[in-house]
Every structure is written in C-alpha cells, then in structure tokens.
Amino acid sequence: MSDLLERANQLDFLKDFPEGPLDAYRKQATFNWKVMTLVMEAENVLKFKHKVWSTLENDPLFAPPPTKRSLLEERGAILEQVFRLQELNFLGERSGDIGDPMLTNVLNVCLGQVDWSLATRRSVTFDFFTNAVRGQAALENHFDALEAAYKMKLIGCVALTEIGHGTNTRGMKTRATYDPQQQKFILHCPDFEAAKCWAANMGKTATHAFVMAQLYTPDGDCHGLHGFVIPIRDPRTMLTYPGVTIFDMGEKIGLNGLDNGVMIFDNYAVSRESLLSKTGSITPDGRYVSAYKDPNKRFGASLGNLSAARIGIVQFCSANMFTALTIAIRYSAVRRQFGNPGELELPVIEYQMQQWRLFPYLAASYVMKFVGDQLYQNFVTFAMSQFNPDISKDELATMGIEMHVLSSTAKPITSWLARDAIQECREACGGHGYLSAAGIGKLRNDNDANCTYEGDNNVLLQQASNWLITVWSNPKRHEMRDSMPLNTLSFLANHSNGISQQTFQSQTLQDVLNPKSLLEAYKWLVQWLLQSSSEKFHSNLQSGKDSFTARNDSQVYNARTLSIAFFEHYALDRFWFGLCSQQELPQDIRQVLTNLFLLYGYWSLEKHLAILYQGGYATGPRAADLIRQAILELCGSIKGDAVALVDAVSPPDFVLNSALGKSDGMVYKNLYLAMSQTPAAFERTSDWKEISKRLKANL
CATH class of the missing domain: 1.20.140.10 (Butyryl-CoA Dehydrogenase, subunit A, domain 3)
Known part of the structure; x- marks a missing residue:
C-alpha cells in the first residue's frame, strides 16, 4: 500500500x-x-492523459461553446480542432508503421470525453482509415498512402456500409470488376442501395477512401469483399472526380461535428494497385491469386x-x-x-x-x-x-x-x-x-x-x-x-x-x-x-x-x-x-x-x-x-x-x-x-x- x-x-x-x-x-x-x-x-497513461487534457484546457480553440452551434459552425470548429491536434502532435512522429497503438487509443478516449465528434473525426482521419489500409496493405504505394494520411496530405474515410446493407457485409453490392485491357478496376454501384454511406469525412472533406467492394474477375467470378484505397476528390479543388458522386447526409441526433456522406460510383476506373492485396490479388491478365485456399x-x-x-x-x-x-x-x-x-x-x-x-x-x-x-x-x-x-x-x-x-x-x-x-x-x-x-x-x-x-x-x-x-x-x-x-x-x-x-x-x-x-x-x-x-x-x-x-x-x-x-x-x-x-x-x-x-x-x-x-x-x-x-x-x-x-x-x-x-x-x-x-x-x-x-x- x-x-x-x-x-x-x-x-x-x-x-x-x-x-x-x-x-x-x-x-x-x-x-x-x-x-x-x-x-x-498505468502511470505513463495517466501522465499522457494529463498532458492532453491540460493542453486542451489552456487552448481557447477547445473551450466549450456558450450556446449550441449551427451544423456548419459545429463541423467547421471540429475540423479546425483536428488540424490543431496535428500541430500539437501528442503522439510524436509517425510513419507507415503501427506506431504506439495503445497511446493512440488513449488519445481517442481522452478526446472523446471532451467531445466525441472531435475524437471520432480525429480517429477516422488518423486511425480508422490507416488501420483499415494497413491491415490489408501489401504494396509500397499503399504504405505511401499511410504516410500521407499521417501528415494530413490526404484526408481519408472508410466506405464499408451501404444504403441497403450494413451489418450483413457479405450482401454488399458495390462491385469492383477488373478490366485487363485497361489494367484497372471499374467500381460501380448498380443501384442506390449499393451507395456507400455514413462514412465520416466523406460528406465534404475526404480526398481518399478505403472501400470494400465485391471483387469480380473478367471471367465473371465473384471473389467476395476486398478492400481498395482510392482517390475520390481532387485536393486542389475539393471537387469529386468524374465517376464519383458524393452528397452530404445532413444533421443527425448527435455527433454533428462529423460530415457523414453518401457516395455513388458510376463505372469509376481505378488502378490495379488500388486493390489492397494482402488476402488476395489480381495478376495483370486477370487471374485471382490468394494464399488462403478457404474463402x-x-x-x-x-x-x-x-x-x-x-x-x-x-x-x-x-x-x-x-x-x-x-x-x-x-x-x-x-x-x-x-x-x-x-x-x-x-x-x-x-x-x-x-x-x-x-x-x-x-x-x-x-x-x-x-x-x-x-x-x-x-x-x-x-x-x-x-x-x-x-x-x-x-x-x-x-x-x-x-x-x-x-x-x-x-x-x-x-x-x-x-x-x-x-x-x-x-x-x-x-x-x-x-x-x-x-x-x-x-x-x-x-x-x-x-x-x-x-x-x-x-x-x-x-x-x-x-x-x-x-x-x-x-x-x-x-x-x-x-x-x-x-x-x-x-x-x-x-x-x-x-x-x-x-x-x-x-x-x-x-x-x-x-x-x-x-x-x-x-x-x-x-x-x-x-x-x-x-x-x-x-x-x-x-x-x-x-x-x-x-x-x-x-x-x-x-x-x-x-x-x-x-x-x-x-x-x-x-x-x-x-x-x-x-x-x-x-x-x-x-x-x-x-x-x-x-x-x-x-x-x-x-x-x-x-x-x-x-x-x-x-x-x-x-x-x-x-x-x-x-x-x-x-x-x-x-x-x-x-x-x-x-x-x-x-x-x-x-x-x-x-x-x-x-x-x-x-x-x-x-x-x-x-x-x-x-x-x-x-x-x-x-x-x-x-x-x-x-x-x-x-x-
């Protein structure tokens, strides 16, 4: 004692x-x-929490608003706080490795107890997107995307849920069909039910997305859900690329510091390297290869x-x-x-x-x-x-x-x-x-x-x-x-x-x-x-x-x-x-x-x-x-x-x-x-x- x-x-x-x-x-x-x-x-966790909370308490940007903010004001304030968090750099230098996941998680909880919109937006930007990519990444350019995300040279979102499917991931309808002539995947939503939705950052600010889609080879076979990392907006203009339609979902019951959106693909062509290929890959001529024999x-x-x-x-x-x-x-x-x-x-x-x-x-x-x-x-x-x-x-x-x-x-x-x-x-x-x-x-x-x-x-x-x-x-x-x-x-x-x-x-x-x-x-x-x-x-x-x-x-x-x-x-x-x-x-x-x-x-x-x-x-x-x-x-x-x-x-x-x-x-x-x-x-x-x-x- x-x-x-x-x-x-x-x-x-x-x-x-x-x-x-x-x-x-x-x-x-x-x-x-x-x-x-x-x-x-743990003592190091307590010290880290104190550092985060005392820093935010002494920064006017994080002062609680005296009255309720409008939707646009709330989103703008939270995004500005996320940029400030990058400047404050609580986690130190990070690159494409996994960093210190324990302190990362502590940071998210610390921020959440201040404001869950802030924690969620930071987490989606720096953790959820990067963890999803890292978990299935196999190529150098995939790790380049992680590096860019950590430095906020891109803003990511995670596009898994669809209008018609959420928990039943196997039933998702967004398709990624490989075209060997173009050496590209063609992403397509056959109907509105296949539209990706609810992803935070997607509504207004994400430039890249981790997308889960049903992978089809040229022979028509479906190889199940696979992950892709793709650009969705031009960072210079913040306009979506041709073949990508995005609109905002509007106000919610809570967490209104997040810009949740809906995204529809209309035969949007992305590079073959966009496929996150740890669990399965496509050869240039369109054959599916996987180390897992059992799907x-x-x-x-x-x-x-x-x-x-x-x-x-x-x-x-x-x-x-x-x-x-x-x-x-x-x-x-x-x-x-x-x-x-x-x-x-x-x-x-x-x-x-x-x-x-x-x-x-x-x-x-x-x-x-x-x-x-x-x-x-x-x-x-x-x-x-x-x-x-x-x-x-x-x-x-x-x-x-x-x-x-x-x-x-x-x-x-x-x-x-x-x-x-x-x-x-x-x-x-x-x-x-x-x-x-x-x-x-x-x-x-x-x-x-x-x-x-x-x-x-x-x-x-x-x-x-x-x-x-x-x-x-x-x-x-x-x-x-x-x-x-x-x-x-x-x-x-x-x-x-x-x-x-x-x-x-x-x-x-x-x-x-x-x-x-x-x-x-x-x-x-x-x-x-x-x-x-x-x-x-x-x-x-x-x-x-x-x-x-x-x-x-x-x-x-x-x-x-x-x-x-x-x-x-x-x-x-x-x-x-x-x-x-x-x-x-x-x-x-x-x-x-x-x-x-x-x-x-x-x-x-x-x-x-x-x-x-x-x-x-x-x-x-x-x-x-x-x-x-x-x-x-x-x-x-x-x-x-x-x-x-x-x-x-x-x-x-x-x-x-x-x-x-x-x-x-x-x-x-x-x-x-x-x-x-x-x-x-x-x-x-x-x-x-x-x-x-x-x-x-x-x-």
Whole structure:
C-alpha cells in the first residue's frame, strides 16, 4: 500500500480535491482514490492523459461553446480542432508503421470525453482509415498512402456500409470488376442501395477512401469483399472526380461535428494497385491469386481487422459511463431530499433506490474498463501477428474469428450498458439533469450512435451465437477450449454431461458472496443456453426449415440470450482472473474491486433468473432471494466508497463540463453560474414589444 500511495502522491497532477460538500463521503471511503487511479491505469497513461487534457484546457480553440452551434459552425470548429491536434502532435512522429497503438487509443478516449465528434473525426482521419489500409496493405504505394494520411496530405474515410446493407457485409453490392485491357478496376454501384454511406469525412472533406467492394474477375467470378484505397476528390479543388458522386447526409441526433456522406460510383476506373492485396490479388491478365485456399478463412482474417472499431466502442462506452456516473453520484451525495420529520434532509445517495439505480452501472463501468483495455491489447497482438511470418494463415484466421466473436458480443453489451447508464444518471439527477449545463444530454445523444454503427447490436449477437452453436456441435470442443488464445471457451465444463449435474448450492448470503459461486452459476448458464439454443436450431431444421430460417427462428429467448450471457461470463471471468493475478494489490483495493465484480455479476445474473429455474439450476425461492439480497447488500457496502470510486476514474472538471458534477461539489453555486451566464439571461426578450402589444389587446 505504501509504495503505491507514495507513487501516487508523487504525481503532481493527482491533486487533492477542494474542500466542500463532498468531503463527508470522501472521508467514508475504505481506500485511497489515488491508489485506485494507479491500479486502473498505468502511470505513463495517466501522465499522457494529463498532458492532453491540460493542453486542451489552456487552448481557447477547445473551450466549450456558450450556446449550441449551427451544423456548419459545429463541423467547421471540429475540423479546425483536428488540424490543431496535428500541430500539437501528442503522439510524436509517425510513419507507415503501427506506431504506439495503445497511446493512440488513449488519445481517442481522452478526446472523446471532451467531445466525441472531435475524437471520432480525429480517429477516422488518423486511425480508422490507416488501420483499415494497413491491415490489408501489401504494396509500397499503399504504405505511401499511410504516410500521407499521417501528415494530413490526404484526408481519408472508410466506405464499408451501404444504403441497403450494413451489418450483413457479405450482401454488399458495390462491385469492383477488373478490366485487363485497361489494367484497372471499374467500381460501380448498380443501384442506390449499393451507395456507400455514413462514412465520416466523406460528406465534404475526404480526398481518399478505403472501400470494400465485391471483387469480380473478367471471367465473371465473384471473389467476395476486398478492400481498395482510392482517390475520390481532387485536393486542389475539393471537387469529386468524374465517376464519383458524393452528397452530404445532413444533421443527425448527435455527433454533428462529423460530415457523414453518401457516395455513388458510376463505372469509376481505378488502378490495379488500388486493390489492397494482402488476402488476395489480381495478376495483370486477370487471374485471382490468394494464399488462403478457404474463402471462409480469408474472410475470417478480414473480420479480425474490422474488430478494432468495435473494441474501441467498448472503451468509449466505459468512458461514457464513468463521465455520467461521476456527475450523478457526486450530485446524489450533495442533493438532499426528504428524511425524518424535524431532521436534516438526507442526501439522495442514502436511499436504497438511488443506490440500486446507479451502483450496478458503476460496477459495470469498472469491469468493462478492464475488459475493454484487455481486448484492445489482444487486438494489437493480432494486428502485429499479421506481420509475423512464423504465424500460419490458419492461426491468423482462427484468431481473427475469435476477435470477431468477442467484439461482436462486447460491443452490444457495453453500448447498451452505457445507453441505459447515461439515461439512468440523467433521471437520477432529477429536473436539473435535463439542463444542458448538467453535461448529460449531449453525452446521451453522442453515445447513442454506439448502439448501431459498426454493426447492429442484435445482428452482431446472432453472428456470435452462430459460431458458438457450431463449436457446441463439434465433438472436439473441449480440445478447442484449451487452444483458444483469448479464452473464449473458458465456460466449457471438463465433461459433456456437466450441465445436468450442477445446481445452485449456496445456503447463505456469505455463500453467494463467494466469487466462485457466481462464476459457477454463469458457466452453467452459458452451457445450458448453448445446449438449448443448439436443440432449438436442430429442431427447426428437422421440422423442414432451411438453415437460414432455422437460425433466425432460434434467436429470441435462445441464441440472442446465449451471446449476452457468453460475454457477461467472459467479462467476469477475465476481470476476476486479472484481480487474482495482481498479488501486490492492497487488500482494501482488492476488497472494493471484488465488491464491484460481485455486484455487476449478480445484477446481470438476476436478469437470467427465469432461465436458472427453467433449466433446473435453481428450485424454490432461495436462489432468487439470496441473489437479490446480495445485490442490495453490495449496493449498501459500496455507498461509502462511491464518491471515491468516481474520483479515481473521473476526468477533470474542464472535461466533465458539468454544473452538477464538478469536483468541488458546490452544486447550487455552479448551477447559478451556469444559468446566469446564459447569453441575455437577465435581459427581456427581444420581441417584448410584440408580446406587450398582444397582452394589451387581450385586456
């Protein structure tokens, strides 16, 4: 404890919070918030975050606008900030190599907590476009494009989604047909449904695009989706090239600092070298060549590369939860309502209902922060493995599929968690939470996109369940479990009949609060859902349904729930494994993290109670009573630590930009300042004469 505390105290940016109304709860904490900060984030990452945030706070260009900007003003301001970020050069010199992907991701989260339009636009320009190109690049000119992107000699966008197809990438209709006479690919959208859409930067500013299109050889054969890097606008005039039509998509619910667009190709000819040829290439005479003999494995390797954005969303959502919960919990510790007659009103954080509404999301945010960071590290390992000649194509394909399954379950669960957490925080702050000055409304609108982009959540869950059911049908599934580098099959029992023999064993609350009991229940749950979903699928097949319909008709109450439970278990299993692996962890920190682990776990498991009874794991009222008792007990135990828990992960006040959540806890003073600084707040309305005239007419 002393070593970590000494290190924490040496970090000058981890300053003590100002004295104020929050002191009463800060003093109740069972741990030191600065130590928790060091446990949750590496010291170099903390220093980097401080550097970014303090730099932006002292730059007038990044000052929050006093009023809402118009669409054009918002886009212009965000683009100007992106250019400034290039000048600030937080990541140092970069070239066509992968750079430091961990700090790159930290930068995106830092910027997102300031403004998600800024983070997304920077990420698309410098990361999303370059990662997509790098993941499939094989020629020197492809790496030249990366160099130009890093230096902003070009602005890129990623054109994957089409008007008629999003998550179903295999169904995309944009064609790239090779013409051996011209030695060029002809890009064409056969109809408006094939138009590329939603790509940020595309609407007004991108000069180049990473485009996924169905590759056709001159013999008419389709070789599936392949990536291309192509010019779409002349950088000197910003006009599109002949054969390319682009128009802007207009205002959205949130993220209006991004210029999302629609792009249509009309027999647009691009060079043969535009094809990103790592997974497959075209000879000058028009023959298709690939190191992957199995098209599915080639597609699996490509899927792994596309997982980066979904994993990024996991981290973005945990950051959004931290922001919203910091505001709501600090406010709840200050806001007083009701109490015994004649006594001082109670802070609303004292009420069990407020704890039950907020604390499970606080627990979820800690778990998802840990798992999201680990998944991103895994993706970096996967990305680097593609450059390792000692790793076989089969290994890469397997790892790519594993990354796809994890990202396809992590992204839905965390984006839904963040959606619900932000809304609960908004409501938990009462009427004041509806103010723009509360800092929750814009966060809610910007976060909402996470539920749909990079794949519809429910479709992603279906893709994951398809793989899980396939694994369950494999007689060698237990051998597969031990060969999975990311531990995706850790829920499998050591023997195939393990499900029927297991039941809920806990007799007391203390039994339930044993982490082993929680993990055993989840292992049973995932396996039971796998078995029942597989049986449902095969029953559909036996009734005469085709495979496609059989899978679709196995989703509700079966395969969809399977994918949700699968990732909940994976997150809990990895979090607990990580917690147990840190032998030097102070006992007070270990205890509060264990409480968070248990609270998130049982809060999630409680939603599956019907299945526990349906499958025979639980009988009688005992299981439900104990699980619910545990949730409330854990909420109560976390109450005294709640303010310190958000202090440990909160961004600075400049980033929070919330009258309700400032670290000084002076809610009413800050509310007054926010309201009174509204432009013309104390002036009569400009149309006062017209109003007066109408009033007089009604006298």
